[in-house]
Structures are given as C-alpha cells and as structure tokens.
Amino acid sequence: MAVLRMRDALREALREEMRRNPKIFLMGEDIGKYGGSYAVTAGLLEEFGEERVRDTPIAESVIVGAGIGAAMAGYHPMVELMTINFSFLALDQIVNNAAKLLYMSNGQINVPLVIRMASGGGSQLGATHSHSLEGLYAHFPGLKVVCPAFPADAKGLLKRAFRDQNTVIFIEHTANYGLRGEVPDDPDFLIEFGQANIVREGRDVTIVGYSGSVHQALRAAEILAEQEEVEAEVIDLRTLRPLDIATVVESVKKTNRCVVVEDDWKFGGFAGEIAALVMEHAFDWLDAPVARVCSKDVPMPYNRTLEYAALPSEEDVVDAVLAMF
Amino acid sequence: MTTRTTTPEVLERIGRERLLDFLYQMVFLRRFEERAGELYTKGKIRGFLHLYTGQEACAVGSISVLRPEDRVVSHYRDHGHAIVKGVDPKTVMAELFGKATGCAGGRGGSMHLFDVQKNFLGGYAIVAGHMPIAVGLALAAKMSGEDWIAMCIFGDGSIAEGEFHESLNLAALWKVPVLWFCENNLYGMGVHLKESLVTDITKLAAAYEIPAVKVDGMDVVAVHEATREAVEYVRREKRPYFIEAETYRYRGHSMADPELYRVKEEVEQARKRDCIERLRRQLEEVGWLDEAGFHAINERAEAEVEACVQFAEESPEPGIETLYDHVLKGDPHGRPTNA
Numbered sequence: 142m143a144v145l146r147m148r149d150a151l152r153e154a155l156r157e158e159m160r161r162n163p164k165i166f167l168m169g170e171d172i173g174k175y176g177g178s179y180a181v182t183a184g185l186l187e188e189f190g191e192e193r194v195r196d197t198p199i200a201e202s203v204i205v206g207a208g209i210g211a212a213m214a215g216y217h218p219m220v221e222l223m224t225i226n227f228s229f230l231a232l233d234q235i236v237n238n239a240a241k242l243l244y245m246s247n248g249q250i251n252v253p254l255v256i257r258m259a260s261g262g263g264s265q266l267g268a269t270h271s272h273s274l275e276g277l278y279a280h281f282p283g284l285k286v287v288c289p290a291f292p293a294d295a296k297g298l299l300k301r302a303f304r305d306q307n308t309v310i311f312i313e314h315t316a317n318y319g320l321r322g323e324v325p326d327d328p329d330f331l332i333e334f335g336q337a338n339i340v341r342e343g344r345d346v347t348i349v350g351y352s353g354s355v356h357q358a359l360r361a362a363e364i365l366a367e368q369e370e371v372e373a374e375v376i377d378l379r380t381l382r383p384l385d386i387a388t389v390v391e392s393v394k395k396t397n398r399c400v401v402v403e404d405d406w407k408f409g410g411f412a413g414e415i416a417a418l419v420m421e422h423a424f425d426w427l428d429a430p431v432a433r434v435c436s437k438d439v440p441m442p443y444n445r446t447l448e449y450a451a452l453p454s455e456e457d458v459v460d461a462v463l464a465m466f
Numbered sequence: 467m468t469t470r471t472t473t474p475e476v477l478e479r480i481g482r483e484r485l486l487d488f489l490y491q492m493v494f495l496r497r498f499e500e501r502a503g504e505l506y507t508k509g510k511i512r513g514f515l516h517l518y519t520g521q522e523a524c525a526v527g528s529i530s531v532l533r534p535e536d537r538v539v540s541h542y543r544d545h546g547h548a549i550v551k552g553v554d555p556k557t558v559m560a561e562l563f564g565k566a567t568g569c570a571g572g573r574g575g576s577m578h579l580f581d582v583q584k585n586f587l588g589g590y591a592i593v594a595g596h597m598p599i600a601v602g603l604a605l606a607a608k609m610s611g612e613d614w615i616a617m618c619i620f621g622d623g624s625i626a627e628g629e630f631h632e633s634l635n636l637a638a639l640w641k642v643p644v645l646w647f648c649e650n651n652l653y654g655m656g657v658h659l660k661e662s663l664v665t666d667i668t669k670l671a672a673a674y675e676i677p678a679v680k681v682d683g684m685d686v687v688a689v690h691e692a693t694r695e696a697v698e699y700v701r702r703e704k705r706p707y708f709i710e711a712e713t714y715r716y717r718g719h720s721m722a723d724p725e726l727y728r729v730k731e732e733v734e735q736a737r738k739r740d741c742i743e744r745l746r747r748q749l750e751e752v753g754w755l756d757e758a759g760f761h762a763i764n765e766r767a768e769a770e771v772e773a774c775v776q777f778a779e780e781s782p783e784p785g786i787e788t789l790y791d792h793v794l795k796g797d798p799h800g801r802p803t804n805a
C-alpha cells in the first residue's frame with residue numbers, strides 16, 4: 142500500500158499495464174511532452190517512447206477511430222480525450238463504431254479500447270468545459286462505462302479496463318485528480334466491473350453517487366450524522382455500465398429511502414434511471430419517492446456564485462434527505 | 467486524369483487468364499446486383515440497398531492487386547468490394563436476405579458486410595466514418611512491422627466530411643500504409659460533386675502531401691495498373707497514397723431514389739464507357755475472347771448468382787434467442803444491470 146493521489150494511481154495503472162502488455166499504447170492530445178492536461182501521463186513518454194506514447198493532432202474523431210482500427214488489428218490502445226466535452230467530436234466513432242462493431246459483425250470484430258476523459262465542474266471553466274455526462278455513454282449498449290471516485294478504485298478499475306475485450310469509457314472527475322488515498326501496489330490488483338461499493342454504512346437512507354458526487358454524498362452523510370442523527374448509507378456505483386443495481390436495491394430494502402446524487406442534469410439523466418430501477422425492484426420498501434439531486438437545468442455559468450448554485454452541493458443532499466422524514 | 471492507353475504489352479503483362487477472370491468478376495457483380503435489385507422489389511431484401519452497377523471496374527481492378535492479409539474497409543455500397551476481397555457471394559446474398567448464414571449473421575445487412583477471415587473488415591454506413599479506422603489499421607500494420615497494408619474505399623460524398631480531412635492528415639503525418647481509394651461517381655445521393663466540393667479531389671490529397679492520381683474508373687485495366695503502382699508504393703514506403711477513380715453509377719442512389727437530379731442522357735452517355743463492354747472489346751481485339759466465350763462467362767455468372775439466391779432462400783433466419791448475442795464480448799447476455 143502507498144498513499145497516492147488519483148492522478149498518480151491512474152498513472153501507476155497505465156505503467157503497470159504497459160509493462161505487462163506490449164500491445165498497449167497511448168494516444169492523445171498533449172499526453173507526451175506536455176505530460177497530459179491533468180498530468181496523468183507525465184513521465185510515460187520517457188519510459189515507453191514515442192511509439193507507445195503518441196501525441197496527436199487536435200482531431201478527436203480520428204484519434205478515437207485510429208484507436209478502433211488498431212484495436213481491430215490486435216492492439217489494446219488507450220485514447221485520452223482531455224475532457225468529456227471534447228469527446229462529442231468523436232461521438233460518431235464511439236457510438237457508431239466502437240459500440241456497435243461486435244454486434245453488426247455478428248461477433249467477428251471486437252474493439253478492445255480504453256477511452257479516458259475528464260468530466261465535472263467547479264473550476265469556473267464555463268459551459269463548454271464543465272459538464273458531467275457519464276450517463277450519456279451509459280446509454281449505449283456495447284460500451285462499458287467506468288467512473289471511479291477514489292484513487293484505489295481508479296487504479297484497480299483502469300487496470301481491469303485493459304483486461305476487457307470491449308471498449309471501456311473511463312471518466313475521471315477533475316476535482317478528484319488531487320485526492321489522496323491508499324492504493325495497493327500489487328500488480329495483480331484489479332477491481333471487477335459491475336460491483337458497487339458501500340463506502341459508508343447506515344440504516345436510515347441510501348445515498349447513491351459515482352465519481353465526484355460520492356464525495357458530496359459522504360460529506361452530506363457526515364452532516365446528517367452529526368446534526369440530525371440520521372445514519373446514511375453511501376453507495377459508490379464505480380461503474381454505470383454494467384450497473385450493480387442489486388447492491389442499491391438491497392440497501393434500499395434496509396433503509397427504505399433513496400437519494401441519487403450526480404453532477405449531470407436531472408432531466409433525462411442517469412439519476413432517473415437509478416430511480417426507475419429502484420422503483421421497479423424495491424417499490425414496496427420505499428417510504429418516500431426516490432429523490433434526485435443533480436445540476437440545475439442550465440449550461441454551466443462562469444461566475445463563481447452562479448456556478449456553485451448550479452452544481453449539487455452537500456446541503457442540497459442534506460435537504461433532500463431531511464425532506465423524506 | 468492520367469490517360470493510360472491499354473497497349474497489348476499491358477494486356478500481355480497482366481495475362482489472358484487474369485483478364486478473363488476480371489471480366490468474369492465484373493459480369494458476376496453486374497448480374498449479382500441486378501438480381502439483388504429484383505429481389506428487393508419482391509420484398510426478399512429490405513432496408514437500404516445500394517447497387518454497384520456501373521462501378522464494377524473499381525472493385526475488380528483495385529482489390530485484385532491486394533494480398534489476402536491486406537485489410538479492406540469500405541462504405542455502404544459494399545457488395546462488390548466484399549466479393550472481390552474473397553467474401554463468399556453466397557454469404558453476401560444471404561446477408562441481404564437477413565439470414566443466419568449471412569456474412570454478418572443477418573445482423574448487418576447490405577450496408578454492413580463483414581468477413582474477418584477474408585480481411586474484409588466492414589461496410590460502414592456513416593459517410594467517412596470508416597476513414598479514421600483505416601488510419602488505425604495502417605498504424606497497427608506499421609507498429610507490428612508486418613507487411614500488410616490497409617485499403618479504404620469511399621465515395622466522393624465523403625470529401626466534405628471532417629473525418630476525411632482528419633484521416634488524410636494523420637495518415638500522412640504518421641506515415642502509415644493506407645491506400646485511399648475514392649470512387650467518384652459524381653454524386654452523393656442527389657448532390658453533384660460540383661455542389662459539394664470547391665476544389666479538385668486529388669488537389670486535396672496533394673495538399674496533405676499524399677501522392678494522388680486520377681484514373682478512369684470504368685477501365686478495369688487502368689484501375690489495375692494504377693492500383694498496382696499505388697500498392698507497391700504504400701508497401702515499400704509505408705506511406706499513404708490516394709487514387710481517385712472516375713466512375714458512374716447506373717442505378718439510383720438506393721432503391722428508393724426517383725432520380726430527379728439527373729437526366730437519362732447522362733446515364734446513357736456513361737453506359738458508353740461501360741467497363742464490361744470495354745474489357746470485352748479489348749480482349750476480342752487481341753483474340754483472347756470471342757462471342758461464344760463471352761456468353762459462356764455470362765451464363766456461368768448467372769448460374770453462380772442463382773446458386774447464391776438459392777442458398778439465401780434456403781438458409782434459416784437467425785433464432786430469436788440470439789437477439790442479445792454479441793452485444794459485449796465475453797458476456798453472453800450483455801445486459802446493463804444485474805437486476
């Protein structure tokens with residue numbers, strides 16, 4: 142065990158996997174000489190060379206498409222897309238090719254590709270650089286969607302992504318990169334997809350989050366315990382597709398209340414999917430309708446006060462919980 | 467256009483047997499597509515069907531240069547490319563029928579043919595969406611040090627797409643062995659190239675420092691010669707090369723096209739350059755083919771096409787229980803949750 146920041150845990154995963162498997166190579170804007178816009182890939186160019194750490198032009202579609210092509214020919218590429226907002230320029234490749242080729246080809250072509258991108262607001266980057274859209278990718282059959290909240294999970298899940306035979310969309314919250322935590326240094330440390338983690342046990346309410354929102358949920362749980370004598374159970378989904386809804390349902394059957402927290406917009410978002418699944422599988426156990434705490438329905442404003450108001454906060458979570466009692 | 471006069475020496479070099487095979491393949495594709503069109507009107511084939519009639523010299527002249535290990539990706543007008551790359555035409559016809567024996571198990575359809583064994587890595591129906599993939603394939607070839615190349619076939623309609631430009635640039639920048647093969651049939655659906663492109667196609671390729679030639683896409687010998695030189699270059703230099711084949715599609719864009727954007731005379735004019743008639747004449751002139759020989763070829767092609775149709779007719783539909791197969795590799799159900 143070592144205490145690492147999230148970005149360092151991610152880098153360790155990349156380094157270990159690249160040492161293990163010579164078919165892994167990295168492509169992305171500024172991942173080499175610059176060291177990565179969030180410094181995840183810093184130092185990898187020096188260790189692995191230009192052939193395996195490839196700086197690319199600013200051309201998201203061809204970077205992802207080239208990753209797909211190389212994956213079809215026996216490689217296991219990783220593409221870094223700076224932020225999820227830029228991934229829209231590669232949406233055709235991700236959605237029409239990576240997600241569908243296995244099915245359309247009747248199982249002949251699989252695309253073992255890892256696409257990493259950052260999401261999340263809170264840094265006053267304005268509307269084109271601040272959104273969280275994990276749920277968008279979770280919508281598509283044929284993809285896997287991973288969104289870690291802690292350094293150890295980030296490492297174990299990213300290593301696991303390179304053992305998958307499918308395309309994995311790996312989304313990191315910008316506010317988490319500097320987060321520190323204990324991380325196993327065992328090179329065989331993997332975290333299976335589709336296993337949610339109960340990060341805090343409680344009997345009164347289940348708060349569900351992923352990526353950045355797990356931390357709001359945890360802070361809210363502390364406030365609830367200290368000030369309101371409410372013990373919240375906090376569940377970190379870790380992967381949205383596949384989704385471990387069973388762990389959530391089991392928890393809700395114990396607590397009888399459920400709040401979903403996410404940085405994405407509420408309307409048409411993933412929190413609604415969780416709410417529907419909880420209703421389908423635990424309706425009779427619910428003492429209150431499932432609540433959703435999400436971003437306000439606006440493009441992200443630049444102004445600090447407005448941005449804070451637009452994002453879900455721990456106070457919003459506390460309020461949503463208290464409204465259920 | 468580089469005008470290539472097909473001299474007897476060129477024919478001699480390619481050889482009688484090979485040229486007769488080219489003729490057979492073009493006739494076969496013509497009959498295959500005509501039959502597919504008929505079967506569409508009978509409701510045996512559904513969805514979108516884009517026929518290749520008129521453009522056969524492009525597939526036959528170019529893909530015949532490749533080795534089995536070379537990878538081909540194509541767009542949605544892909545029957546000819548798949549068949550010339552070696553995909554069993556029976557499985558292509560079965561795919562058009564949506565049958566389990568189709569080369570994509572009935573999951574792809576006309577626009578999405580696949581046969582990994584033959585290194586035909588797909589028909590792609592998002593215009594220009596397969597061009598980035600070709601860059602990645604060629605990158606893999608180069609990184610692995612293997613000797614194969616990637617060939618990417620697309621229409622003139624791709625050229626205004628961003629993915630075209632991103633792909634040409636990166637292929638040239640990274641020096642990867644890809645042959646870009648543009649079948650310029652003058653139209654993207656009903657839009658004439660003049661209305662969608664401000665410059666000349668090969669000038670664009672040249673702007674990305676990719677050697678580019680124009681060739682008469684209705685002359686199989688010319689296409690073959692140009693592609694032979696191109697493939698030699700791509701394999702030797704491990705760099706991209708660009709061919710624009712000037713061709714014409716005789717039928718509508720798809721079976722649903724009322725063809726309001728062109729006049730009949732234009733189609734008739736193009737038919738005068740017909741690739742089958744041209745090769746037939748060339749072979750007759752050097753005494754390698756006579757009338758009876760051509761009829762034999764045509765009859766053999768018709769019989770082969772009928773065998774494909776029969777195979778497709780008699781093949782089973784994919785079972786409903788296979789619906790969720792192949793959503794995710796290594797996951798038999800591919801369901802999103804464990805609920």
Ligand SMILES: Cc1ncc(C[n+]2csc(CCOP(=O)(O)OP(=O)(O)O)c2C)c(N)n1
Nearest residue numbers: 543591592593621622623624651653654655
């Ligand atoms: C991205 C995208 N936009 C539009 C379409 C609809 N569409 C299908 S084929 C086509 C024309 C393409 O023409 P071209 O590339 O010249 O190929 P051709 O049909 O002439 O063989 C269009 C617009 C599409 N499939 N994909």
Ligand SMILES: [Mg+2]
Nearest residue numbers: 621622653654
């Ligand atoms: Mg066209």
